[in-house]
Amino acid sequence: MKVYKFGGASVKDAKGVQNVLHVLQTVGYTDTLLVISAMGKTTNALEMVIKHYFEKSNELNASLLEVKKYHYQILDELFNNEEHEVYFDVNNHFADLEYFIRSNKSPNYNFVYDQIVSYGEIISTTIVSHYFKAQGLTNNWLDVRNFVKTDTTYRDAVVDWNTTQELITKGVNRNALNITQGFLGSDPNSFTTTLGREGSDYTAAIFAYCLDAESVTIWKDVPGVLNADPRYFENATLLHQISYREAIELAFYGATVIHPKTLQPLQKKEIPLYVKSFVNPMLAGTSVSKGADLEPQTSCFIVKKNQLLLSLSSLDFSFIMEENISEIFALLHQFKIKVSLIQNTAISFSICIEDKFTNFEALKTILSQKFSVSYNENVSLYTIRHFDKAASELVEKDKTVLVKQISRETLQLVTKE
Numbered sequence: 001m002k003v004y005k006f007g008g009a010s011v012k013d014a015k016g017v018q019n020v021l022h023v024l025q026t027v028g029y030t031d032t033l034l035v036i037s038a039m040g041k042t043t044n045a046l047e048m049v050i051k052h053y054f055e056k057s058n059e060l061n062a063s064l065l066e067v068k069k070y071h072y073q074i075l076d077e078l079f080n081n082e083e084h085e086v087y088f089d090v091n092n093h094f095a096d097l098e099y100f101i102r103s104n105k106s107p108n109y110n111f112v113y114d115q116i117v118s119y120g121e122i123i124s125t126t127i128v129s130h131y132f133k134a135q136g137l138t139n140n141w142l143d144v145r146n147f148v149k150t151d152t153t154y155r156d157a158v159v160d161w162n163t164t165q166e167l168i169t170k171g172v173n174r175n176a177l178n179i180t181q182g183f184l185g186s187d188p189n190s191f192t193t194t195l196g197r198e199g200s201d202y203t204a205a206i207f208a209y210c211l212d213a214e215s216v217t218i219w220k221d222v223p224g225v226l227n228a229d230p231r232y233f234e235n236a237t238l239l240h241q242i243s244y245r246e247a248i249e250l251a252f253y254g255a256t257v258i259h260p261k262t263l264q265p266l267q268k269k270e271i272p273l274y275v276k277s278f279v280n281p282m283l284a285g286t287s288v289s290k291g292a293d294l295e296p297q298t299s300c301f302i303v304k305k306n307q308l309l310l311s312l313s314s315l316d317f318s319f320i321m322e323e324n325i326s327e328i329f330a331l332l333h334q335f336k337i338k339v340s341l342i343q344n345t346a347i348s349f350s351i352c353i354e355d356k357f358t359n360f361e362a363l364k365t366i367l368s369q370k371f372s373v374s375y376n377e378n379v380s381l382y383t384i385r386h387f388d389k390a391a392s393e394l395v396e397k398d399k400t401v402l403v404k405q406i407s408r409e410t411l412q413l414v415t416k417e
């Protein structure tokens with residue numbers, strides 16, 4: 001069995017959905033499970049709905065209407081018959097969403113976020129599944145929340161692998177075309193959870209692991225994994241083959257083409273991951289598999305924008321040692337703040353962090369009781385794997401370097417533009 005993941009960019013409009021069908025007709029689709037994301041930037045649009053909901057803003061209805069209009073426009077282009085049952089299903093999903101918004105009593109932001117944002121993938125897969133059926137591709141629409149079980153950490157849920165394995169083994173027909181949602185799961189009380197932004201790649205890996213799939217392919221708007229993010233670097237070139245280790249390092253430091261959590265389950269069972277272009281499905285793309293000898297020789301450039309550089313120093317000139325450091329990390333863990341670079345001296349400690357859940361203010365207040373705290377907002381973290389002199393000069397050009405760290409394979413720079 002194969003697992004294919006199609007992200008938001010691949011189904012951003014009616015042409016995109018038609019192209020996904022074309023990709024399947026080109027590469028084959030029997031015994032396949034498709035994991036599909038919300039269409040285009042729907043998750044961002046639903047985040048606006050959530051923001052307006054919590055702010056009790058007058059914009060709430062307008063932002064919801066925008067999400068509806070976008071999907072009905074795609075529906076109208078794909079089906080020229082408003083009597084088609086897809087309209088009934090999509091109307092129902094929107095009615096459920098509106099009912100939730102009207103009747104919710106929970107003040108828990110993360111819980112409410114997951115209940116609302118999940119409609120993006122539910123509606124997207126409903127449209128794709130009906131469209132494929134209308135085009136003669138029989139398929140099973142699966143509600144992923146009946147398969148991927150998690151704890152109750154809303155917005156960053158942790159998978160319960162045993163239950164998930166059981167449900168997938170029992171419930172997925174291996175001899176059919178299955179369509180399900182990425183990014184979502186459900187907690188023990190069956191409330192919707194999400195696996196973290198951009199988490200659909202991870203969903204594909206979860207299914208592949210539990211199904212012992214022969215491979216996972218994530219279909220992207222780029223030819224594969226490049227040696228640099230083409231949005232920020234010119235002349236990026238394709239990496240034909242990389243090891244799991246290289247891929248996990250690239251993803252961890254910000255190569256957003258693969259979600260970092262995707263690699264571990266695949267690596268455990270040595271399931272190959274292909275990153276391919278949905279524009280040119282016959283091209284080989286990048287293959288990620290076992291083997292240290294697959295490390296790319298070219299320098300790889302990765303950038304994470306919008307990071308925070310936090311520096312702590314002791315108030316009384318005492319050393320920042322194990323005890324302090326473990327306390328600092330416990331707080332970072334508690335506030336779900338991710339660390340991507342650490343540097344320390346005798347009495348100071350600097351970390352480059354990402355505050356995905358807007359908890360930095362709370363963290364700062366606690367740390368200020370014990371340390372002198374300084375920080376730079378909005379810095380960029382550049383990581384160059386397999387760097388050389390030319391590569392580091394290229395990145396340092398025109399930037400103020402706040403921290404520079406060199407290890408055998410990796411050069412990292414925290415910069416202010």
Ligand code: ADP
Nearest residue numbers: 007008009010222224225226228229255256257
């Ligand atoms: P999806 O549609 O699956 O959500 P994404 O937009 O998350 O896809 O991922 C694809 C994007 O990742 C590309 O358009 C590209 O801008 C970006 N990207 C970042 N780093 C890399 C890299 N090293 N190689 C290829 N693409 C990269």
Ligand code: ASP
Nearest residue numbers: 037043183197198199200
């Ligand atoms: N739709 C979700 C997001 O945009 C998950 C994904 O696309 O991977 O974050």
Ligand code: MG
Nearest residue numbers: 007008009198
């Ligand atoms: Mg994405």
